């Protein structure tokens with residue numbers, strides 16, 4: 001789909017998360033120019049500040065940066081895992097982008113999560129219930145979105161397992177008996193079960209063997225092409241960002257230091273920190 005100024009799917013403005021009690025100087029005294037996200041006056045932590053971007057339907061946006069730069073905080077706020085301090089996130093398919101999703105009630109946030117978003121976490125235990133079978137985990141997501149027909153749920157679960165290359169025979173087996181790569185595939189199945197227009201992926205291949213990583217990344221790329229789902233991919237690893245994303249935001253000390261087309265950032269990084277990241281790829 002072509003990008004026009006108004007056809008964005010998600011529009012994020014001024015997204016900020018501060019832990020502790022900030023004062024009026026906190027934002028001005030933290031960030032990459034200070035090499036720190038800790039306010040020297042209050043010791044509050046600016047996990048991320050003033051994050052602004054638009055995501056278009058079917059687009060894949062990368063967030064890259066070192067550990068502690070604030071990448072996960074951004075997606076966790078957008079997925080309502082943690083509360084924002086300031087900021088707005090408008091979602092086109094929800095109330096025609098007329099309300100700040102971050103200010104909605106918990107019930108409405110659950111509705112948005114179940115119908116319009118999916119999340120794949122680094123740790124499969126955060127996204128899957130290890131007491132349920134793999135099919136049961138997918139069923140949980142389908143039921144949350146109002147699908148109660150048992151036959152239909154099993155059929156959809158097996159379709160999703162085929163799509164994510166998990167043997168359907170393992171549908172009644174628990175993810176605790178699966179390899180790390182297979183656990184991630186089940187997490188992906190669950191996350192896309194309701195055909196959400198938006199998927200968050202937070203360090204999903206970190207911790208997997210290199211060969212397994214490559215297969216999971218291939219799967220994500222194939223699903224993205226097939227389903228045209230918009231994604232926000234968080235990774236400290238620029239090779240993951242290079243493989244999956246169209247555009248990238250580079251974060252350091254809680255701020256975006258550079259953003260643009262991924263190819264452009266890789267070929268001609270402007271910010272000293274992006275240059276450092278890119279040189280580490282060579």
Ligand SMILES: Nc1ncnc2c1ncn2[C@@H]1O[C@H](COP(=O)(O)OP(=O)(O)OP(=O)(O)O)[C@@H](O)[C@H]1O
Nearest residue numbers: 019037045047065066067068069070071072073074
């Ligand atoms: N509950 C919390 N209380 C205080 N500080 C926190 C809390 N959660 C995160 N932070 C801080 O916020 C900052 C951003 O953390 P975040 O997890 O978003 O970074 P990240 O770039 O995703 O790194 P990583 O990949 O290591 O998680 C870090 O300095 C972190 O220590």
